[in-house]
Amino acid sequence: MLKRLGERLFTFYCHTDFQEDIKGDLEEYYAFNLKEKGEKYANGRYFIDALLLFRFSLLRDNWLSQNSNNIAMVKNNIKVAYRSMMRHKFYSFLNLTGLAISMAACVFIAIYVQDETSYDKHFQNSSKIYRVAAHLAFADNEFNLPATPDPMAKAMKMDFPEVLEAARTRGNSTEIISVNNQFFQQSGITWADQEFFNIFKFSVIRGDMDHFLDEPNTVVLEESTSKKLFGDTNPIGRIIRFNEETDLKVTGVIEDIPANTHFKYEMFISMLNREDAKQNIWLSNNFITYLELNNSILAETVEGKIPDFVVKHFGPQIKQFTGTDIATEIEAGRQTWNYFLQPIESIHLRSNLDFELDNSGSVQYVYMFSIIGFFILLIACINFMNMATARASVRAKEVGIRKVLGSMRKQLIGQFLTESLLNSILAFFMAIGIVYLMLPGFNSLTDKTLTDPIFGADGLWPYLGLAAVLVGLAAGIYPAFVLSSFLPAKVLKGEMAQGNAAKWMRNGLVVIQFTTSIFLIIGSMFVYSQLDYLQNKELGFNKDQILIINETHLLGDQVETFKDELLRSAIVENVSVSGYVPATNVSSDFPFLSENATTTDEAVSVQHWKVDYNYGGTFDIELVYGRFFNKELASDTAGVIINETAARRFGYLENPVGKKIKSLGGIVNNQSQSFTIIGVMKDFHFKSMTEQILPHALMLDSDNGRVNIKFSPEKAQDVLQFAESTWDKFANGRPFDYAFLDEVFAGSFKEQLKVKTIFTVFAILAISIACLGLFGLASYVTEQRKKEIGIRKVLGASTSRLVNLLFNNFTKLILLSILLAVPFAWWYMDGWLSDFAYPVSMNPLIFVAGGLGTLLIAWLTVGYQSLKAARRNPIDNLRYE
Amino acid sequence: MKKYQLGEFEEIVLLTVGVLYGEAYGVAIKEEIAKRQNRKVSVGALQSALRRMESKGFLNSEFGESTKMRGGKRKRYFKITALGKKALDYNMQSRVELWNQIPDVAFEFKLC
Structure with missing residues (x-):
C-alpha cells in the first residue's frame, strides 16, 4: 500500500527522464529489504525514499527550472527604465514627486477612512446590537433623540x-x-x-x-x-x-x-x-x-x-x-x-440626532475625503501620462530601432509598463517616507494616536502595495499603447507627426486635471468662508472676557459669598452664578403655552435656563424689548425673558412685554406655572452655531453649577490667578476647574476647524501637483517648439508675441476647465451649504477668485518657461541641425 | 575556479563512479559508498547529486539491461567525463597545494 502511494507520488513529481532508472533502483532496494527485513519495513522504506527523492534537481520542469528568457528581459526592461529615468532627471523628479505626494495624501485619507468606518465594530455581536432612537413631534415642535x-x-x-x-x-x-x-x-x-x-x-x-x-x-x-x-x-x-x-x-x-x-x-x-x-x-x-x-x-x-x-x-x-x-x-x-x-x-x-454622545463622524466627510483622495491620485496619474506621451518624440527613435531589431509590440508595451511601474513603486516608497514624516502632524490634526499605520498591526501595506501597482499600470497603459504603435519606417525617417489624437488626449487630460483642481479650490474656499462666517458671526452676546468656573456646586451655600468676594476685585466687572452657559451644550427643554392657547397642541418646546440677576450684565445680552431681572422688584421671580424666536412661536407679533406664558401641566411636577414676560432678547446662538436658533427663555432661579466672571479687557491672566486664589480659600482642596468662554466656543468648532484645515491642505496639494505637471508639460512643449520660436524671432516676432503664442494653448485649456468646474462646484456647494442653518450666500466672487487664481498660477507656471524660450538668442536655437 | 567546483559529497560520488567503472548505477554506487566510507546515503541525496553532476557535465550516462528484480526497469550506468576528471584533478591539486603551504610549525602540537 505504502509502496504504491510512494510510487505514485514519485511519478507525480519526478522528471520523466529520470523516472525509469530511479524506480528500478527503488525496486531493487525494495526486493532486498523485503528479503532481509520483512514487508513492513520494505514498504515504509520505499515510501520514505520516494519522499526524500523530492529534490530540486529531480523535479519535473516547472516555472523555476525553465531557463526563461523572460527574466532576462524583465531585467533589461528595468535597466532601460532606470536609464531613461536618469537621462531625464528633471521630468523623472517631477513625476516621482507628484506621484509620491499624492500617494501620501491618499494614504492619509485611507487611514482616516479606515478609522472612521471601524467605529463600534469591535464588540462581539456588534452587528446584533441596536440603539433605540426617537422621532417625536407635537404641534410645531420636533425632537430627534437618541x-x-x-x-x-x-x-x-x-x-x-x-x-x-x-x-x-x-x-x-x-x-x-x-x-x-x-x-x-x-x-x-x-x-x-x-x-x-x-x-x-x-x-x-x-x-x-x-x-x-x-x-x-x-x-x-x-x-x-x-x-x-x-x-x-x-x-x-x-x-x-x-x-x-x-x-x-x-x-x-x-x-x-x-x-x-x-x-x-x-x-x-x-x-x-x-x-x-x-x-x-x-x-x-x-x-x-x-x-x-x-x-x-x-x-x-x-x-x-x-x-x-x-x-x-x-x-x-x-x-x-x-x-x-x-x-x-x-x-x-x-x-x-x-x-x-x-x-x-x-x-x-x-446618526445625527440632537444630544448625540458622539457627533464627530459624518459619512458625508468620509465620502468627500475619499473623492478628494481619488482626485489627487488621478491628477498625479495624468501628469505621468502626459509627460510620457509628450516625451514620445524623444522615445520615438528608440521605439523605431527596437522594432527594426525585431521587438514585438507586446515587448515594447511591457517595457513602457515596467517604466511606469518602476516609477510608481519608487513613488510608493517615497510616499511611505512622507507618511511617517508627516504622521505627528496628521495625528494632531485628527486627534488620533496612530504610530505605525502602514506596517503595524492591521497595517495598510498590502493594500498600498497593490494600489501602487495599479496606479503604475493605470498611468502607464495609455503611453505604452501610444508609444508602441509607432511605425518604424516613418519614425526613423523623422516624420514624427504625432497625430491629432494624442494631442487631443493630452489636452483633454489637462482639462480634467484643472477641472478637478478648480473644483477643489472653489470647494475649499466655500468650506473656508462658511466656517469662518459661523465662527465670526455676531453672537448676540459677549463671548470674550468671560471666565467660567465649573463645578461650583461643590461650594454649596458658600457660592454667594464666593461671588461677593470675587466682585470686590477691580478687574472683575460682573459675576453671574448659573450653570447655563451658551455653547456648553446644556439643555433643558419644556413645553410652554401662550396665554391665548386653548389646547395643548399649541405648546411650544422652550429651552428654559435658570439664571440670576447678574446674568444679562455678565454676558451682555441684548434686549429688543423690556428689561432684565431687577433685584428691587419681587415680582420678577415670576418673570421670564424670552428670545425673538420664542415670541414668534407663541404668536406674540407685537411687543409681548407684560403678556404671560404658562408651563404645560407638569408631567413630573404636575403643576402648571405662569410667568410674565418682562423682556425679549435678541436671538443668539445658545447652542451650536450650526443649528437653528430655537425658542429660549431665561428664568430667575438658583443654579450654582458654574460661576461666570466678566473681567476687564487684557486681564485674563490676572483674573485667573485671582479667581483661583479666591477659590482655594473656599474650596478645601477641591480642584479648580475653569474655562474661558471664547475657548469653549472655539472648541465647539473643533470638528469644523479640522475639516477646514484638511480641505485647505488637499486643495493646495491638488493645485500644486497639477501645476507640477503643467510645468513639465510647458517646458517640454517649449523645448519642442524652440526651432519655431527661433525662426519666428529671426523673422521679427516680438517677445510678447512669442510668449502669447505659447500661452494661448494653455490659457484656452484652463478657461475650458473653469467653464466645466464652475457649474459643477455651484451645484455641489449649493447642496453642501443647504445643510447649514445659517449658510453663506453663493458668492460669485468665490468662483471668480477660484478660476482666476488657477489661471494666474498656471500662467506663472507656463510663463517662466515661455519667457525663457522667447528671450533666448535665436542662434542658440537654430545653430544645430 | 567555479567551473570545477565540487561539494564534498559530490566528490565522493564522482570518485565512487570512477571506482565502479562500468558498473556504476544507483544501487551499486550507494552500496559502494556504504562499504568503503562506512556512511549511509539516502537515495534522494545520491540521485540528486548524480543528476546535478550530469547536468554540469562531470558525468554522462546510458541505459543498461533490465532485470526481473527491477520490475522490468532498466539501469542507468554513469561514467566520468573528461570534464569530470579535470574537476577531480583540480580538486585534488588544490587540496595538495593547501597541504604544502601549511608550515611545519602548525603541526607541532606540544603541550603549551
Missing part, C-alpha cells in the same frame, strides 16, 4: 421575544469624585444597568462581569481611570466618594474602551442609584436604550411591532396628563411617537 423613557428597555425585553437583552445608560457627565479625601475631576461618568455589560462584552481585568452593577452604590471603572485613582493597586472593594455625598464601591475594572466607540464612558455607576430610573414615566426621554437581538435580520420585525407597543404603553399616561387618546392623535398627525432601531455600527457616521 434617548427613550426609563421603562422602555424592560418593556421591550418583556414584549418582544426577538430581544435577547436590553440595557440603559443615562448621562455622560463630568463630576467631582474623591478617594481618601483626594479630589479628582472625573469625566465620562454614566449610570448603567448590569445588563449593559451583558450586551457590550468588554474585556474584564478585575471583578465578576455578571455581578458588576447588580447592587446599588457600586461602580465599574475603565482601566486608565482605575490607574488614575488607585495607581497600580487592586481597586476592587475600594470606595469612591461621589459628589461628596455618595460612597461607591468599586466592583470591576474593564479594559479601556477603544477610541473608535460612540460612547466615551470612563466610569459606570449602578443604575440602581438613580431614583428617576424607577419612576416608570413614559413621557420623558432621558435614557439611552441598547438592545441585543437574537439576529440582526429581526430589526425590522421589532420596528414593525413598535407602533402597537407605543399605543399600549404610552397611551395610559398620555390620557392621564393631556386627556387625549394617543391612537387618534397619531392618526390625525397631531402627535408623533416614532421609535426606531439604529445599528450601533452606523451610529458614528450616520
Whole structure:
C-alpha cells in the first residue's frame, strides 16, 4: 500500500527522464529489504525514499527550472527604465514627486477612512446590537433623540421575544469624585444597568462581569481611570466618594474602551442609584436604550411591532396628563411617537440626532475625503501620462530601432509598463517616507494616536502595495499603447507627426486635471468662508472676557459669598452664578403655552435656563424689548425673558412685554406655572452655531453649577490667578476647574476647524501637483517648439508675441476647465451649504477668485518657461541641425 | 575556479563512479559508498547529486539491461567525463597545494 502511494507520488513529481532508472533502483532496494527485513519495513522504506527523492534537481520542469528568457528581459526592461529615468532627471523628479505626494495624501485619507468606518465594530455581536432612537413631534415642535423613557428597555425585553437583552445608560457627565479625601475631576461618568455589560462584552481585568452593577452604590471603572485613582493597586472593594455625598464601591475594572466607540464612558455607576430610573414615566426621554437581538435580520420585525407597543404603553399616561387618546392623535398627525432601531455600527457616521454622545463622524466627510483622495491620485496619474506621451518624440527613435531589431509590440508595451511601474513603486516608497514624516502632524490634526499605520498591526501595506501597482499600470497603459504603435519606417525617417489624437488626449487630460483642481479650490474656499462666517458671526452676546468656573456646586451655600468676594476685585466687572452657559451644550427643554392657547397642541418646546440677576450684565445680552431681572422688584421671580424666536412661536407679533406664558401641566411636577414676560432678547446662538436658533427663555432661579466672571479687557491672566486664589480659600482642596468662554466656543468648532484645515491642505496639494505637471508639460512643449520660436524671432516676432503664442494653448485649456468646474462646484456647494442653518450666500466672487487664481498660477507656471524660450538668442536655437 | 567546483559529497560520488567503472548505477554506487566510507546515503541525496553532476557535465550516462528484480526497469550506468576528471584533478591539486603551504610549525602540537 505504502509502496504504491510512494510510487505514485514519485511519478507525480519526478522528471520523466529520470523516472525509469530511479524506480528500478527503488525496486531493487525494495526486493532486498523485503528479503532481509520483512514487508513492513520494505514498504515504509520505499515510501520514505520516494519522499526524500523530492529534490530540486529531480523535479519535473516547472516555472523555476525553465531557463526563461523572460527574466532576462524583465531585467533589461528595468535597466532601460532606470536609464531613461536618469537621462531625464528633471521630468523623472517631477513625476516621482507628484506621484509620491499624492500617494501620501491618499494614504492619509485611507487611514482616516479606515478609522472612521471601524467605529463600534469591535464588540462581539456588534452587528446584533441596536440603539433605540426617537422621532417625536407635537404641534410645531420636533425632537430627534437618541434617548427613550426609563421603562422602555424592560418593556421591550418583556414584549418582544426577538430581544435577547436590553440595557440603559443615562448621562455622560463630568463630576467631582474623591478617594481618601483626594479630589479628582472625573469625566465620562454614566449610570448603567448590569445588563449593559451583558450586551457590550468588554474585556474584564478585575471583578465578576455578571455581578458588576447588580447592587446599588457600586461602580465599574475603565482601566486608565482605575490607574488614575488607585495607581497600580487592586481597586476592587475600594470606595469612591461621589459628589461628596455618595460612597461607591468599586466592583470591576474593564479594559479601556477603544477610541473608535460612540460612547466615551470612563466610569459606570449602578443604575440602581438613580431614583428617576424607577419612576416608570413614559413621557420623558432621558435614557439611552441598547438592545441585543437574537439576529440582526429581526430589526425590522421589532420596528414593525413598535407602533402597537407605543399605543399600549404610552397611551395610559398620555390620557392621564393631556386627556387625549394617543391612537387618534397619531392618526390625525397631531402627535408623533416614532421609535426606531439604529445599528450601533452606523451610529458614528450616520446618526445625527440632537444630544448625540458622539457627533464627530459624518459619512458625508468620509465620502468627500475619499473623492478628494481619488482626485489627487488621478491628477498625479495624468501628469505621468502626459509627460510620457509628450516625451514620445524623444522615445520615438528608440521605439523605431527596437522594432527594426525585431521587438514585438507586446515587448515594447511591457517595457513602457515596467517604466511606469518602476516609477510608481519608487513613488510608493517615497510616499511611505512622507507618511511617517508627516504622521505627528496628521495625528494632531485628527486627534488620533496612530504610530505605525502602514506596517503595524492591521497595517495598510498590502493594500498600498497593490494600489501602487495599479496606479503604475493605470498611468502607464495609455503611453505604452501610444508609444508602441509607432511605425518604424516613418519614425526613423523623422516624420514624427504625432497625430491629432494624442494631442487631443493630452489636452483633454489637462482639462480634467484643472477641472478637478478648480473644483477643489472653489470647494475649499466655500468650506473656508462658511466656517469662518459661523465662527465670526455676531453672537448676540459677549463671548470674550468671560471666565467660567465649573463645578461650583461643590461650594454649596458658600457660592454667594464666593461671588461677593470675587466682585470686590477691580478687574472683575460682573459675576453671574448659573450653570447655563451658551455653547456648553446644556439643555433643558419644556413645553410652554401662550396665554391665548386653548389646547395643548399649541405648546411650544422652550429651552428654559435658570439664571440670576447678574446674568444679562455678565454676558451682555441684548434686549429688543423690556428689561432684565431687577433685584428691587419681587415680582420678577415670576418673570421670564424670552428670545425673538420664542415670541414668534407663541404668536406674540407685537411687543409681548407684560403678556404671560404658562408651563404645560407638569408631567413630573404636575403643576402648571405662569410667568410674565418682562423682556425679549435678541436671538443668539445658545447652542451650536450650526443649528437653528430655537425658542429660549431665561428664568430667575438658583443654579450654582458654574460661576461666570466678566473681567476687564487684557486681564485674563490676572483674573485667573485671582479667581483661583479666591477659590482655594473656599474650596478645601477641591480642584479648580475653569474655562474661558471664547475657548469653549472655539472648541465647539473643533470638528469644523479640522475639516477646514484638511480641505485647505488637499486643495493646495491638488493645485500644486497639477501645476507640477503643467510645468513639465510647458517646458517640454517649449523645448519642442524652440526651432519655431527661433525662426519666428529671426523673422521679427516680438517677445510678447512669442510668449502669447505659447500661452494661448494653455490659457484656452484652463478657461475650458473653469467653464466645466464652475457649474459643477455651484451645484455641489449649493447642496453642501443647504445643510447649514445659517449658510453663506453663493458668492460669485468665490468662483471668480477660484478660476482666476488657477489661471494666474498656471500662467506663472507656463510663463517662466515661455519667457525663457522667447528671450533666448535665436542662434542658440537654430545653430544645430 | 567555479567551473570545477565540487561539494564534498559530490566528490565522493564522482570518485565512487570512477571506482565502479562500468558498473556504476544507483544501487551499486550507494552500496559502494556504504562499504568503503562506512556512511549511509539516502537515495534522494545520491540521485540528486548524480543528476546535478550530469547536468554540469562531470558525468554522462546510458541505459543498461533490465532485470526481473527491477520490475522490468532498466539501469542507468554513469561514467566520468573528461570534464569530470579535470574537476577531480583540480580538486585534488588544490587540496595538495593547501597541504604544502601549511608550515611545519602548525603541526607541532606540544603541550603549551
